[in-house]
Each structure stands twice: as structure tokens, then as C-alpha cells.
Amino acid sequence: MHKLVTWPSEGLTRVPHSVYADPAIYEQEQIRIFRGRSWNFVGLLAEVPRPGDFVRAYVGETPVIVARESESQVNVLVNRCPHKGVQLCQEWAGHTKTFACPYHQWSFDLNGSLRGLPFRRGVDGAGGFSAEFDCGSHGLDRLHVTTHNGAIFASFSADTPDFARYLGPANLMYFERVFDGRPLRVLGKMRHRVATNWKTLVENFKDPYHATLLHVFFATFGIWRAGQRTEVRIDESGGSSTLVQQSPVVLQKARADEIRSDIADQMKVFRQDFLSLAEPSILKVLREFPEDEDTVTMQTLWPNCAVHQNLNSLGVRLALPRGPHMIEIHWTFFGYETDTPEMTERRLLHANFFGPAGLVTGDDIEIWQLNQRGVATTPSGVARLEAGGSGTEDADFVITETAVRAFYKHYRKIMEL
Numbered sequence: 001m002h003k004l005v006t007w008p009s010e011g012l013t014r015v016p017h018s019v020y021a022d023p024a025i026y027e028q029e030q031i032r033i034f035r036g037r038s039w040n041f042v043g044l045l046a047e048v049p050r051p052g053d054f055v056r057a058y059v060g061e062t063p064v065i066v067a068r069e070s071e072s073q074v075n076v077l078v079n080r081c082p083h084k085g086v087q088l089c090q091e092w093a094g095h096t097k098t099f100a101c102p103y104h105q106w107s108f109d110l111n112g113s114l115r116g117l118p119f120r121r122g123v124d125g126a127g128g129f130s131a132e133f134d135c136g137s138h139g140l141d142r143l144h145v146t147t148h149n150g151a152i153f154a155s156f157s158a159d160t161p162d163f164a165r166y167l168g169p170a171n172l173m174y175f176e177r178v179f180d181g182r183p184l185r186v187l188g189k190m191r192h193r194v195a196t197n198w199k200t201l202v203e204n205f206k207d208p209y210h211a212t213l214l215h216v217f218f219a220t221f222g223i224w225r226a227g228q229r230t231e232v233r234i235d236e237s238g239g240s241s242t243l244v245q246q247s248p249v250v251l252q253k254a255r256a257d258e259i260r261s262d263i264a265d266q267m268k269v270f271r272q273d274f275l276s277l278a279e280p281s282i283l284k285v286l287r288e289f290p291e292d293e294d295t296v297t298m299q300t301l302w303p304n305c306a307v308h309q310n311l312n313s314l315g316v317r318l319a320l321p322r323g324p325h326m327i328e329i330h331w332t333f334f335g336y337e338t339d340t341p342e343m344t345e346r347r348l349l350h351a352n353f354f355g356p357a358g359l360v361t362g363d364d365i366e367i368w369q370l371n372q373r374g375v376a377t378t379p380s381g382v383a384r385l386e387a388g389g390s391g392t393e394d395a396d397f398v399i400t401e402t403a404v405r406a407f408y409k410h411y412r413k414i415m416e417l
């Protein structure tokens with residue numbers, strides 16, 4: 001293979017714009033990352049509680065069906081008929097015994113085996129399939145599956161490391177803080193498209209530097225503060241990481257107006273008098289995870305998944321690639337089966353920060369699209385990632401891009417760039 005890109009000599013403090021725009025790089029990402037040794041989040045066990053339940057999902061670009069075959073068995077099947085390649089299942093969720101292709105009605109059971117095809121012996125003894133045609137060798141492709149405390153992951157590769165090793169100890173601890181083994185309850189889903197590259201989202205999830213500068217909502221109402229206790233925890237490979245913030249207002253250690261003046265010192269455009277909440281109760285937080293004070297965590301799982309705990313909102317989001325310049329974002333919001341009605345109300349209210357019209361993610365969506373316009377039109381340019389030094393180690397401060405550099409350390413290894 002010819003060299004797709006020459007990485008700048010500065011190393012991880014530079015990212016060539018072409019990695020966000022070059023179709024040849026995009027194609028290699030599909031092969032090496034999404035169809036390679038990665039665990040891809042495809043849903044929650046709570047979405048398929050009974051045998052016969054299924055949901056539709058994606059691994060990178062590949063459409064899949066997550067189907068519960070039995071109490072103990074969940075299968076992830078490629079949603080593509082082996083006959084002609086048609087996407088079989090169009091419903092996002094349902095309950096069934098078989099999936100039938102709409103084209104020629106080949107039908108498959110919950111583990112993907114071909115169970116029947118009409119006119120197998122032809123009509124009146126003419127046509128049809130020969131006696132040698134073996135249903136057993138024409139099933140749906142199946143992915144490797146692992147589950148961890150209610151979350152389901154799929155991989156095209158048989159030798160993806162086991163999930164705990166894949167995340168690394170620090171990230172596993174934060175993953176298990178949210179997915180602690182209690183049965184989950186799905187609260188809702190959102191899906192929308194954004195005209196940007198999938199890595200732009202992953203970088204954004206790993207970037208605490210922008211949180212108080214872009215997200216005026218966070219800054220105004222004291223959910224993030226630049227000087228507040230922050231941790232960035234990165235796994236050994238660099239691919240997965242967690243940002244942890246202790247929110248001063250949530251912990252009632254500062255008043256929102258004190259934080260506002262702290263931000264206003266640094267931001268010329270920030271108007272302290274500009275924003276107020278008509279309904280301040282949205283910021284009311286019920287404390288959970290009682291043993292610690294980490295009120296906001298954002299975890300990114302290699303390659304394109306993020307788990308958030310933000311105030312009382314818990315959720316998973318995926319940045320699914322749809323060509324170099326487009327993504328589909330899938331959000332799943334959840335709580336625990338044991339939640340009180342009051343807690344469920346908080347979780348639903350705090351989901352308003354997220355999604356296509358989120359009070360916080362609305363800002364990000366605008367930026368991701370502007371980001372793509374810049375990089376796609378100057379493929380020879382480079383991004384400069386020098387906040388917090390040039391390394392890829394853990395950090396205890398906000399103004400750092402260490403987790404983004406670490407992501408590219410892993411990315412370059414997998415992509416051989």
C-alpha cells in the first residue's frame with residue numbers, strides 16, 4: 001500500500017487535515033478500525049430483555065441486528081441477506097422469531113441460520129435449487145459479542161482483547177461506575193446526522209479545554225470551571241480515556257455568580273448579565289454514586305463511543321462514520337430499574353443538555369461542522385495540539401489536549417501512519 005499520509009515531524013502535536021477528509025484513509029479506517037480489533041457498542045441488554053427481542057444498530061458503517069436468542073444468548077448479526085446483499089430488517093426494534101428478506105423471502109432465525117426459502121424445489125418440478133444447496137452455509141454473518149454489566153459490544157475480529165483489558169484498569173473503573181451491574185432501564189434514544197468526520201467528535205469528547213470556553217451554558221451555571229478539580233485518565237494504548245470533573249455548583253462549593261466572574265476574566269465575549277434560567281430547577285441534582293465527588297464524567301471507548309454521566313444524565317453516544325464528511329450520532333439515555341420517579345425525572349430533564357438541540361451539545365454540533373469545512377478545504381493543513389504539553393500521559397488540569405494526542409498515538413499504530 002502506498003503511504004496515505006506523511007505525518008508531520010512534530011509527531012502527536014500535529015494532525016494532518018487529510019485524515020479527516022481523504023477517502024483512502026476513510027476506507028482504511030473501516031477495514032483496520034471498525035472491521036478490525038475493536039469492541040463496538042451496539043446496545044443494552046435492557047433493550048432486548050426477552051428471547052425474540054431485537055434492536056437494529058451499526059458497527060461502523062455495517063448495519064447489524066442485535067437479537068436475543070435465549071436467556072443466555074445475544075447474537076449480533078450482519079443485517080444483510082447473503083443472497084443479494086439486501087438489508088433485511090428495517091425496524092429499529094421489535095420482537096420476532098425470524099428475519100425475512102423482503103426481496104426473495106429468504107428467512108433467518110435469531111442466530112442467523114437460513115431456515116427457509118420459498119420455491120426451493122422450483123414450481124412443478126422445474127427450476128429451484130439443487131439438492132446440494134446447503135442452507136447451513138448461507139446464514140447471516142455473525143460478529144463476536146461481549147457484554148459487560150448490561151452493555152453489549154460486537155467485534156468483527158476473533159482476537160480483540162477481552163473487554164477489561166481493552167479498556168484498561170482506570171477506564172474500567174469509570175465504566176463500572178455507571179455500568180455497575182444494576183439492571184438498566186432505557187429512557188430514550190436520539191439519532192441525527194452531522195456533517196463532520198467521526199474523529200472530530202471523539203476529539204471533542206476528549207477535550208476538557210473547550211468545555212468552559214465553548215459551552216456558555218456550563219460556564220454560566222457553574223457546571224464546569226476551568227480551575228476546578230479535573231482528571232484525565234488514559235489507558236495504556238491511548239485509545240480510551242475518561243475526563244472527570246467535580247462540578248462546583250453541584251457540590252455546592254461555589255455559587256454560580258463566582259464562577260461567572262472567573263470565566264469572564266478569560267473570555268472577552270462573555271457577558272455576565274446576558275443569560276439567566278427561566279426555570280432554574282433544571283440544575284437541581286440528586287447526588288448518586290455516594291462515595292465520591294466526581295459529578296461529571298465523560299468516557300470515550302476506542303474507537304467511537306462515549307459514555308457520559310453529567311449531573312443526573314447517563315447515556316451512551318456513538319459517532320458512526322458515513323463517509324469522511326458525515327456522521328450519524330446515536331444516543332441512548334438510561335437509568336436503573338431501581339430509580340425513584342424523582343430520579344427518573346432528573347435524568348430526563350438533564351437529557352436536555354444533549355442531543356441535536358441540546359443546551360450544551362448544540363454548541364458542539366455547530367463547531368464540528370465548521371471544523372470540517374476548514375479541514376476539508378485545506379487538506380495540506382495541520383491541526384496543532386499543544387495544550388498541556390506534547391505528551392500523552394494522565395493530567396490533573398483542564399487546559400490540556402493530552403487525551404487527544406493519546407488517541408492519535410493509538411490511531412497511528414492501528415492505521416500504520
Ligand SMILES: [Fe+2]
Nearest residue numbers: 204210211364
Ligand atoms: Fe463540548
